[in-house]
Amino acid sequence: MNAREVDHDAVRTLLGAYVLDAVSPLERHRIERHLTTCPECARESRLLMQSAAELAFLAGEETVDDGFVERVVSKLPAQTRPSRTRFRVLAGVAAAALIVAGVVSGAYVRESSRNDRLTQVVASATRTVRLDPSGGFPARGALYLTQDRAALVLDDVPEPERARTYQLWAIRDGTPTSMATFSGRDRVVRVVRWDEGGQAFAVTVEPEGGSRRPTGEPVLSGA
Amino acid sequence: MALGILTRTAKEYPARMQSDEHLLARVGAGDRDAYARLVALVAPQAMALAVRVTRNRDLAEEATQEAFVDVWLKAERFDIRRGGVRQWILTLVHHKSVDAVRRERTASRMAEGAPEPAPAVDPEVAGVESDRRSRVMSAVSNLPHAQREAITLAYFGGLSYREVAERLQIPEGTAKSRLRDGLRNLRGHLETAGIDLPDSGRQP
Numbered sequence: 001m002n003a004r005e006v007d008h009d010a011v012r013t014l015l016g017a018y019v020l021d022a023v024s025p026l027e028r029h030r031i032e033r034h035l036t037t038c039p040e041c042a043r044e045s046r047l048l049m050q051s052a053a054e055l056a057f058l059a060g061e062e063t064v065d066d067g068f069v070e071r072v073v074s075k076l077p078a079q080t081r082p083s084r085t086r087f088r089v090l091a092g093v094a095a096a097a098l099i100v101a102g103v104v105s106g107a108y109v110r111e112s113s114r115n116d117r118l119t120q121v122v123a124s125a126t127r128t129v130r131l132d133p134s135g136g137f138p139a140r141g142a143l144y145l146t147q148d149r150a151a152l153v154l155d156d157v158p159e160p161e162r163a164r165t166y167q168l169w170a171i172r173d174g175t176p177t178s179m180a181t182f183s184g185r186d187r188v189v190r191v192v193r194w195d196e197g198g199q200a201f202a203v204t205v206e207p208e209g210g211s212r213r214p215t216g217e218p219v220l221s222g223a
Numbered sequence: 224m225a226l227g228i229l230t231r232t233a234k235e236y237p238a239r240m241q242s243d244e245h246l247l248a249r250v251g252a253g254d255r256d257a258y259a260r261l262v263a264l265v266a267p268q269a270m271a272l273a274v275r276v277t278r279n280r281d282l283a284e285e286a287t288q289e290a291f292v293d294v295w296l297k298a299e300r301f302d303i304r305r306g307g308v309r310q311w312i313l314t315l316v317h318h319k320s321v322d323a324v325r326r327e328r329t330a331s332r333m334a335e336g337a338p339e340p341a342p343a344v345d346p347e348v349a350g351v352e353s354d355r356r357s358r359v360m361s362a363v364s365n366l367p368h369a370q371r372e373a374i375t376l377a378y379f380g381g382l383s384y385r386e387v388a389e390r391l392q393i394p395e396g397t398a399k400s401r402l403r404d405g406l407r408n409l410r411g412h413l414e415t416a417g418i419d420l421p422d423s424g425r426q427p
Contacts, residue, residue, distance in 0.1 A: 013396070013399050013400065013403065014384075014399060015403055016399065016400075016401075016403025016404070016405065016407075017377065017383070017398075017399055017403070019406065020378050020406075021318050021321040021377075021378075021381075022321075022377040022382060022383045022384045023383060023384065024383060024385075046305055046422065047407075047410065047422055048406045048407070048410075049305070049306070050305070050310070050410070050421060051406045051409040051410045051420070052314075052378070052406055053306055053310035053313060053314050054362075054409075054413055054420075055359065055363070055374070055378050055379075056268065056310065056313035056317060057268075057356045057359045058356065058360060059268065059274075059275045059379075060268075060271050060356060061268050061271050062267055062271035062274055064266040064270050068262075068266055068270075069259050069262050069263045069266065071288065072266075072291045073255065073258070073262070075288055075291075075292050076292060076295050077295075141245070155242055155245055187242075
Protein backbone atom coordinates (compact mmCIF):
# COMPACT_ATOMS: atom_id res chain seq x y z
CA MET A 1 0.00 0.00 0.00
CA ASN A 2 1.46 3.34 -0.93
CA ALA A 3 1.08 6.62 0.92
CA ARG A 4 -1.77 7.81 -1.23
CA GLU A 5 -3.77 4.66 -0.55
CA VAL A 6 -3.25 5.03 3.18
CA ASP A 7 -4.42 8.59 2.89
CA HIS A 8 -7.38 7.51 0.79
CA ASP A 9 -8.65 5.02 3.36
CA ALA A 10 -8.14 7.40 6.25
CA VAL A 11 -9.85 10.25 4.46
CA ARG A 12 -12.71 8.07 3.28
CA THR A 13 -13.75 7.16 6.80
CA LEU A 14 -13.55 10.80 7.85
CA LEU A 15 -15.82 12.20 5.15
CA GLY A 16 -19.00 12.15 7.25
CA ALA A 17 -17.29 14.04 10.05
CA TYR A 18 -15.71 16.38 7.51
CA VAL A 19 -18.98 17.55 5.93
CA LEU A 20 -20.44 18.11 9.42
CA ASP A 21 -17.49 20.37 10.33
CA ALA A 22 -16.51 17.77 12.93
CA VAL A 23 -12.83 17.37 12.12
CA SER A 24 -9.77 19.28 13.33
CA PRO A 25 -8.27 22.03 11.16
CA LEU A 26 -5.32 19.74 10.41
CA GLU A 27 -7.59 16.90 9.31
CA ARG A 28 -9.64 19.32 7.25
CA HIS A 29 -6.52 20.45 5.43
CA ARG A 30 -5.45 16.88 4.77
CA ILE A 31 -8.92 15.87 3.54
CA GLU A 32 -9.23 18.84 1.22
CA ARG A 33 -5.82 18.14 -0.26
CA HIS A 34 -6.84 14.55 -0.92
CA LEU A 35 -10.16 15.60 -2.47
CA THR A 36 -8.39 17.56 -5.19
CA THR A 37 -6.69 14.39 -6.43
CA CYS A 38 -9.33 11.71 -5.74
CA PRO A 39 -12.57 11.89 -7.77
CA GLU A 40 -14.07 8.99 -5.82
CA CYS A 41 -13.74 10.72 -2.45
CA ALA A 42 -14.69 14.07 -3.97
CA ARG A 43 -17.90 12.55 -5.22
CA GLU A 44 -18.76 10.88 -1.93
CA SER A 45 -17.99 14.08 -0.07
CA ARG A 46 -20.33 15.98 -2.38
CA LEU A 47 -23.16 13.53 -1.80
CA LEU A 48 -22.66 13.56 1.97
CA MET A 49 -22.43 17.35 1.93
CA GLN A 50 -25.80 17.57 0.23
CA SER A 51 -27.43 15.52 3.01
CA ALA A 52 -25.65 17.49 5.72
CA ALA A 53 -26.70 20.82 4.20
CA GLU A 54 -30.37 19.93 4.64
CA LEU A 55 -29.91 19.71 8.42
CA ALA A 56 -29.77 23.52 8.48
CA PHE A 57 -33.50 23.63 7.76
CA LEU A 58 -34.17 22.07 11.17
CA ALA A 59 -33.06 25.25 12.90
CA GLY A 60 -36.10 27.17 11.63
CA GLU A 61 -35.97 30.94 11.51
CA GLU A 62 -35.00 33.66 13.90
CA THR A 63 -36.05 37.29 13.78
CA VAL A 64 -33.24 39.57 12.70
CA ASP A 65 -33.18 43.23 13.71
CA ASP A 66 -33.46 46.02 11.15
CA GLY A 67 -29.80 46.98 11.17
CA PHE A 68 -28.54 43.48 10.42
CA VAL A 69 -28.25 43.78 6.65
CA GLU A 70 -26.57 47.17 6.96
CA ARG A 71 -24.02 45.84 9.42
CA VAL A 72 -23.18 42.97 7.09
CA VAL A 73 -22.84 45.25 4.07
CA SER A 74 -20.56 47.59 6.04
CA LYS A 75 -18.15 44.69 6.54
CA LEU A 76 -17.59 44.13 2.83
CA PRO A 77 -14.24 45.06 1.37
CA ALA A 78 -14.53 48.51 -0.18
CA GLN A 79 -13.18 47.88 -3.66
CA THR A 80 -15.24 46.24 -6.35
CA ARG A 81 -14.02 42.77 -7.09
CA PRO A 82 -12.81 41.92 -10.57
CA SER A 83 -15.48 39.95 -12.37
CA ARG A 84 -13.59 38.11 -15.05
CA THR A 85 -15.67 34.99 -14.62
CA ARG A 86 -18.95 36.79 -14.31
CA PHE A 87 -20.54 35.37 -17.42
CA ARG A 88 -19.43 31.84 -16.78
CA VAL A 89 -20.90 31.97 -13.31
CA LEU A 90 -24.11 33.54 -14.52
CA ALA A 91 -24.42 30.76 -17.03
CA GLY A 92 -23.74 28.04 -14.49
CA VAL A 93 -26.23 29.49 -12.08
CA ALA A 94 -28.98 29.85 -14.62
CA ALA A 95 -28.46 26.35 -15.96
CA ALA A 96 -29.65 24.83 -12.75
CA ALA A 97 -31.80 27.70 -11.55
CA LEU A 98 -34.97 26.02 -12.67
CA ILE A 99 -34.19 22.77 -10.98
CA VAL A 100 -33.03 24.33 -7.76
CA ALA A 101 -35.84 26.86 -7.60
CA GLY A 102 -38.20 23.91 -7.76
CA VAL A 103 -36.38 22.07 -5.01
CA VAL A 104 -36.33 25.07 -2.71
CA SER A 105 -40.01 25.78 -3.09
CA GLY A 106 -40.76 22.12 -2.51
CA ALA A 107 -42.67 22.02 -5.77
CA TYR A 108 -40.13 20.18 -7.80
CA VAL A 109 -41.38 18.89 -11.08
CA ARG A 110 -39.09 16.82 -13.19
CA GLU A 111 -39.09 18.35 -16.62
CA SER A 112 -35.90 16.72 -17.72
CA SER A 113 -36.06 17.22 -21.47
CA ARG A 114 -36.71 20.93 -21.11
CA ASN A 115 -34.11 21.37 -18.42
CA ASP A 116 -31.52 19.33 -20.29
CA ARG A 117 -32.00 21.46 -23.35
CA LEU A 118 -31.66 24.62 -21.29
CA THR A 119 -28.67 23.21 -19.46
CA GLN A 120 -26.97 22.35 -22.74
CA VAL A 121 -27.52 25.78 -24.21
CA VAL A 122 -26.44 27.59 -21.07
CA ALA A 123 -23.42 25.35 -20.59
CA SER A 124 -22.20 25.88 -24.13
CA ALA A 125 -23.16 29.56 -24.32
CA THR A 126 -20.54 31.68 -26.03
CA ARG A 127 -22.25 34.87 -24.96
CA THR A 128 -24.53 35.94 -22.12
CA VAL A 129 -26.64 39.05 -22.36
CA ARG A 130 -28.21 40.40 -19.21
CA LEU A 131 -31.69 41.76 -19.86
CA ASP A 132 -32.54 44.74 -17.68
CA PRO A 133 -36.02 46.18 -17.33
CA SER A 134 -37.11 49.69 -18.19
CA GLY A 135 -40.16 51.74 -17.30
CA GLY A 136 -40.70 49.92 -14.01
CA PHE A 137 -41.22 46.53 -15.65
CA PRO A 138 -40.76 43.98 -12.85
CA ALA A 139 -39.04 41.13 -14.72
CA ARG A 140 -35.38 40.59 -15.42
CA GLY A 141 -33.17 37.82 -16.64
CA ALA A 142 -30.67 36.82 -19.27
CA LEU A 143 -30.27 35.50 -22.77
CA TYR A 144 -27.70 32.77 -23.45
CA LEU A 145 -26.41 32.41 -26.98
CA THR A 146 -24.62 29.48 -28.60
CA GLN A 147 -23.69 28.99 -32.25
CA ASP A 148 -27.20 27.96 -33.21
CA ARG A 149 -29.46 28.39 -30.18
CA ALA A 150 -30.65 31.00 -27.75
CA ALA A 151 -32.03 30.39 -24.26
CA LEU A 152 -34.11 33.05 -22.57
CA VAL A 153 -34.46 32.86 -18.77
CA LEU A 154 -36.66 35.47 -17.09
CA ASP A 155 -37.91 35.88 -13.53
CA ASP A 156 -40.95 37.73 -12.19
CA VAL A 157 -42.66 38.06 -15.54
CA PRO A 158 -46.18 39.48 -15.25
CA GLU A 159 -48.83 37.76 -17.36
CA PRO A 160 -49.37 39.75 -20.56
CA GLU A 161 -52.67 41.53 -20.93
CA ARG A 162 -55.41 39.87 -22.93
CA ALA A 163 -54.65 39.59 -26.64
CA ARG A 164 -51.05 40.68 -26.06
CA THR A 165 -47.85 38.71 -26.22
CA TYR A 166 -44.19 39.27 -25.45
CA GLN A 167 -41.79 39.31 -28.35
CA LEU A 168 -38.03 38.88 -28.26
CA TRP A 169 -35.93 40.74 -30.82
CA ALA A 170 -32.34 40.60 -32.00
CA ILE A 171 -31.06 43.95 -33.21
CA ARG A 172 -28.37 44.02 -35.88
CA ASP A 173 -27.19 47.26 -37.45
CA GLY A 174 -30.25 48.96 -36.00
CA THR A 175 -32.66 46.46 -37.54
CA PRO A 176 -34.76 44.28 -35.23
CA THR A 177 -35.49 40.67 -36.21
CA SER A 178 -38.04 38.60 -34.33
CA MET A 179 -36.57 35.65 -32.41
CA ALA A 180 -39.66 34.40 -30.60
CA THR A 181 -42.99 35.32 -29.10
CA PHE A 182 -43.91 34.09 -25.66
CA SER A 183 -46.41 34.50 -22.86
CA GLY A 184 -46.38 32.94 -19.42
CA ARG A 185 -45.77 34.43 -16.03
CA ASP A 186 -43.29 34.36 -13.12
CA ARG A 187 -40.46 32.28 -14.51
CA VAL A 188 -40.26 32.06 -18.26
CA VAL A 189 -37.79 29.86 -20.09
CA ARG A 190 -37.61 29.57 -23.85
CA VAL A 191 -35.02 27.81 -25.95
CA VAL A 192 -35.11 28.67 -29.65
CA ARG A 193 -32.99 28.02 -32.73
CA TRP A 194 -31.03 31.14 -33.46
CA ASP A 195 -27.87 31.43 -35.51
CA GLU A 196 -28.02 35.02 -36.64
CA GLY A 197 -26.34 36.77 -33.73
CA GLY A 198 -27.23 40.33 -32.86
CA GLN A 199 -25.59 43.35 -31.24
CA ALA A 200 -28.46 43.98 -28.84
CA PHE A 201 -31.59 42.20 -27.69
CA ALA A 202 -34.93 43.46 -26.47
CA VAL A 203 -38.37 42.31 -25.38
CA THR A 204 -41.49 44.29 -26.30
CA VAL A 205 -45.20 43.76 -25.76
CA GLU A 206 -47.05 43.16 -29.03
CA PRO A 207 -50.50 42.18 -30.26
CA GLU A 208 -51.19 38.45 -30.08
CA GLY A 209 -49.34 36.56 -32.77
CA GLY A 210 -46.46 39.01 -32.71
CA SER A 211 -45.46 41.88 -34.99
CA ARG A 212 -43.11 42.15 -37.93
CA ARG A 213 -41.48 45.20 -36.35
CA PRO A 214 -41.64 46.21 -32.69
CA THR A 215 -44.56 48.54 -32.02
CA GLY A 216 -43.89 49.15 -28.33
CA GLU A 217 -41.00 50.41 -26.24
CA PRO A 218 -38.73 47.64 -24.91
CA VAL A 219 -39.67 46.40 -21.45
CA LEU A 220 -36.39 44.49 -21.27
CA SER A 221 -33.15 45.06 -23.14
CA GLY A 222 -29.46 44.28 -23.06
CA ALA A 223 -26.37 44.22 -25.21
CA MET B 224 -46.92 51.48 -27.05
CA ALA B 225 -47.27 48.93 -24.32
CA LEU B 226 -48.42 51.43 -21.75
CA GLY B 227 -51.11 49.22 -20.26
CA ILE B 228 -48.73 46.61 -19.00
CA LEU B 229 -46.19 49.20 -17.92
CA THR B 230 -48.56 51.15 -15.70
CA ARG B 231 -50.11 47.99 -14.34
CA THR B 232 -46.79 46.64 -13.19
CA ALA B 233 -44.90 49.85 -12.47
CA LYS B 234 -44.09 49.24 -8.84
CA GLU B 235 -41.22 48.43 -6.58
CA TYR B 236 -39.25 45.45 -7.78
CA PRO B 237 -40.72 42.51 -5.87
CA ALA B 238 -37.79 41.27 -3.80
CA ARG B 239 -39.88 38.40 -2.50
CA MET B 240 -40.08 36.82 -5.93
CA GLN B 241 -36.41 37.11 -6.67
CA SER B 242 -34.81 33.69 -6.78
CA ASP B 243 -31.70 33.03 -4.69
CA GLU B 244 -29.94 31.83 -7.84
CA HIS B 245 -30.39 34.99 -9.85
CA LEU B 246 -29.52 37.14 -6.86
CA LEU B 247 -26.32 35.21 -6.30
CA ALA B 248 -25.42 35.50 -9.97
CA ARG B 249 -25.69 39.26 -9.65
CA VAL B 250 -23.71 39.19 -6.42
CA GLY B 251 -21.02 37.34 -8.35
CA ALA B 252 -20.98 40.25 -10.76
CA GLY B 253 -20.43 42.67 -7.86
CA ASP B 254 -24.02 43.93 -7.41
CA ARG B 255 -24.32 45.24 -3.83
CA ASP B 256 -28.08 45.75 -4.01
CA ALA B 257 -28.61 42.14 -4.99
CA TYR B 258 -26.28 41.18 -2.15
CA ALA B 259 -28.28 43.16 0.42
CA ARG B 260 -31.47 41.54 -0.83
CA LEU B 261 -29.99 38.06 -0.63
CA VAL B 262 -28.69 38.68 2.90
CA ALA B 263 -32.11 39.91 4.01
CA LEU B 264 -33.74 36.80 2.53
CA VAL B 265 -31.44 34.24 4.12
CA ALA B 266 -30.64 36.05 7.40
CA PRO B 267 -33.53 34.60 9.48
CA GLN B 268 -32.50 31.03 8.68
CA ALA B 269 -28.81 31.83 9.01
CA MET B 270 -29.26 33.39 12.44
CA ALA B 271 -31.46 30.53 13.63
CA LEU B 272 -28.78 28.02 12.66
CA ALA B 273 -25.96 30.07 14.22
CA VAL B 274 -27.89 30.59 17.46
CA ARG B 275 -28.61 26.88 17.59
CA VAL B 276 -24.93 25.95 17.24
CA THR B 277 -23.32 28.73 19.28
CA ARG B 278 -26.16 29.12 21.82
CA ASN B 279 -25.13 32.71 22.19
CA ARG B 280 -26.69 35.55 20.20
CA ASP B 281 -23.57 37.71 19.99
CA LEU B 282 -21.41 34.83 18.80
CA ALA B 283 -24.18 33.85 16.40
CA GLU B 284 -24.37 37.30 14.85
CA GLU B 285 -20.60 37.44 14.50
CA ALA B 286 -20.49 34.03 12.81
CA THR B 287 -23.40 34.88 10.53
CA GLN B 288 -21.78 38.12 9.45
CA GLU B 289 -18.49 36.38 8.72
CA ALA B 290 -20.34 33.81 6.64
CA PHE B 291 -22.15 36.50 4.65
CA VAL B 292 -18.87 38.26 3.90
CA ASP B 293 -17.67 34.89 2.60
CA VAL B 294 -20.75 34.74 0.39
CA TRP B 295 -19.69 38.03 -1.16
CA LEU B 296 -16.12 36.90 -1.66
CA LYS B 297 -16.94 33.43 -2.99
CA ALA B 298 -20.10 34.12 -4.98
CA GLU B 299 -18.24 33.94 -8.28
CA ARG B 300 -16.95 30.48 -7.51
CA PHE B 301 -20.29 29.05 -6.38
CA ASP B 302 -21.01 25.79 -8.19
CA ILE B 303 -24.69 25.11 -8.66
CA ARG B 304 -24.03 21.44 -9.40
CA ARG B 305 -23.10 20.91 -5.77
CA GLY B 306 -26.41 22.10 -4.38
CA GLY B 307 -28.72 25.03 -3.84
CA VAL B 308 -27.70 28.57 -3.04
CA ARG B 309 -29.45 28.54 0.31
CA GLN B 310 -27.84 25.28 1.34
CA TRP B 311 -24.45 26.65 0.33
CA ILE B 312 -24.89 29.81 2.41
CA LEU B 313 -26.12 27.84 5.41
CA THR B 314 -23.13 25.51 5.08
CA LEU B 315 -20.86 28.56 5.37
CA VAL B 316 -22.86 29.77 8.38
CA HIS B 317 -22.49 26.38 10.03
CA HIS B 318 -18.78 26.36 9.41
CA LYS B 319 -18.31 29.81 10.95
CA SER B 320 -20.56 28.93 13.88
CA VAL B 321 -18.55 25.82 14.69
CA ASP B 322 -15.35 27.85 14.43
CA ALA B 323 -16.79 30.40 16.85
CA VAL B 324 -17.85 27.74 19.33
CA ARG B 325 -14.45 26.05 19.26
CA ARG B 326 -12.60 29.35 19.66
CA GLU B 327 -14.79 30.19 22.61
CA ARG B 328 -14.34 26.78 24.17
CA THR B 329 -10.58 26.89 23.80
CA ALA B 330 -10.47 30.44 25.15
CA SER B 331 -12.44 29.68 28.27
CA ARG B 332 -10.83 26.22 28.71
CA MET B 333 -14.14 24.75 29.62
CA ALA B 334 -12.88 21.91 31.73
CA GLU B 335 -16.40 20.64 32.27
CA GLY B 336 -16.55 19.72 28.60
CA ALA B 337 -18.87 20.67 25.82
CA PRO B 338 -22.37 21.89 26.60
CA GLU B 339 -25.40 19.73 25.98
CA PRO B 340 -26.48 20.38 22.44
CA ALA B 341 -30.09 21.22 21.72
CA PRO B 342 -32.02 18.24 20.37
CA ALA B 343 -32.29 18.01 16.59
CA VAL B 344 -36.03 17.71 16.62
CA ASP B 345 -37.22 20.52 18.81
CA PRO B 346 -40.82 21.59 18.29
CA GLU B 347 -40.26 24.77 20.32
CA VAL B 348 -38.19 26.51 17.68
CA ALA B 349 -40.90 25.95 15.11
CA GLY B 350 -41.41 29.68 14.69
CA VAL B 351 -41.95 29.43 10.99
CA GLU B 352 -43.05 25.96 10.07
CA SER B 353 -41.90 25.38 6.57
CA ASP B 354 -42.72 22.44 4.43
CA ARG B 355 -39.07 21.67 3.87
CA ARG B 356 -38.33 21.83 7.56
CA SER B 357 -40.95 19.24 8.40
CA ARG B 358 -39.73 17.01 5.60
CA VAL B 359 -36.16 17.14 6.85
CA MET B 360 -37.45 16.53 10.36
CA SER B 361 -39.26 13.40 9.30
CA ALA B 362 -36.21 12.17 7.38
CA VAL B 363 -33.96 12.67 10.41
CA SER B 364 -36.43 10.97 12.73
CA ASN B 365 -36.25 7.88 10.53
CA LEU B 366 -32.55 7.42 11.20
CA PRO B 367 -31.45 4.74 13.65
CA HIS B 368 -31.12 6.33 17.08
CA ALA B 369 -27.32 5.91 17.32
CA GLN B 370 -26.72 7.66 13.99
CA ARG B 371 -29.17 10.45 14.72
CA GLU B 372 -27.56 11.05 18.08
CA ALA B 373 -24.05 11.23 16.64
CA ILE B 374 -25.09 13.57 13.82
CA THR B 375 -26.99 15.83 16.20
CA LEU B 376 -24.06 16.11 18.58
CA ALA B 377 -21.69 16.93 15.74
CA TYR B 378 -23.89 19.25 13.71
CA PHE B 379 -25.86 21.16 16.33
CA GLY B 380 -23.49 20.64 19.24
CA GLY B 381 -20.46 21.67 17.22
CA LEU B 382 -18.53 18.67 18.51
CA SER B 383 -15.69 17.03 16.61
CA TYR B 384 -15.97 13.29 16.00
CA ARG B 385 -13.43 12.80 18.81
CA GLU B 386 -15.64 14.72 21.20
CA VAL B 387 -18.66 12.77 19.98
CA ALA B 388 -16.79 9.54 20.74
CA GLU B 389 -15.82 10.77 24.17
CA ARG B 390 -19.32 11.95 24.97
CA LEU B 391 -20.93 8.69 23.88
CA GLN B 392 -18.07 6.56 25.21
CA ILE B 393 -17.59 4.79 21.93
CA PRO B 394 -14.38 4.26 19.91
CA GLU B 395 -13.45 7.09 17.53
CA GLY B 396 -13.81 4.75 14.55
CA THR B 397 -17.39 4.03 15.58
CA ALA B 398 -18.13 7.73 15.84
CA LYS B 399 -16.71 8.32 12.36
CA SER B 400 -18.76 5.56 10.81
CA ARG B 401 -21.97 6.60 12.58
CA LEU B 402 -21.60 10.07 11.09
CA ARG B 403 -20.81 8.80 7.63
CA ASP B 404 -23.37 5.98 7.55
CA GLY B 405 -25.96 8.28 9.11
CA LEU B 406 -25.56 10.87 6.37
CA ARG B 407 -25.72 8.17 3.70
CA ASN B 408 -28.95 6.86 5.18
CA LEU B 409 -30.26 10.39 5.57
CA ARG B 410 -29.96 10.92 1.85
CA GLY B 411 -32.38 8.06 1.20
CA HIS B 412 -34.79 9.28 3.87
CA LEU B 413 -34.69 12.81 2.49
CA GLU B 414 -35.60 11.52 -0.93
CA THR B 415 -38.39 9.40 0.52
CA ALA B 416 -39.66 12.55 2.25
CA GLY B 417 -39.90 14.21 -1.16
CA ILE B 418 -36.72 16.25 -1.16
CA ASP B 419 -34.84 16.10 -4.42
CA LEU B 420 -31.11 16.44 -4.03
CA PRO B 421 -28.59 17.14 -6.77
CA ASP B 422 -26.87 14.04 -8.18
CA SER B 423 -30.00 12.00 -7.49
CA GLY B 424 -30.35 8.79 -9.41
CA ARG B 425 -26.61 8.66 -9.88
CA GLN B 426 -25.85 7.34 -6.46
CA PRO B 427 -23.79 4.14 -6.28
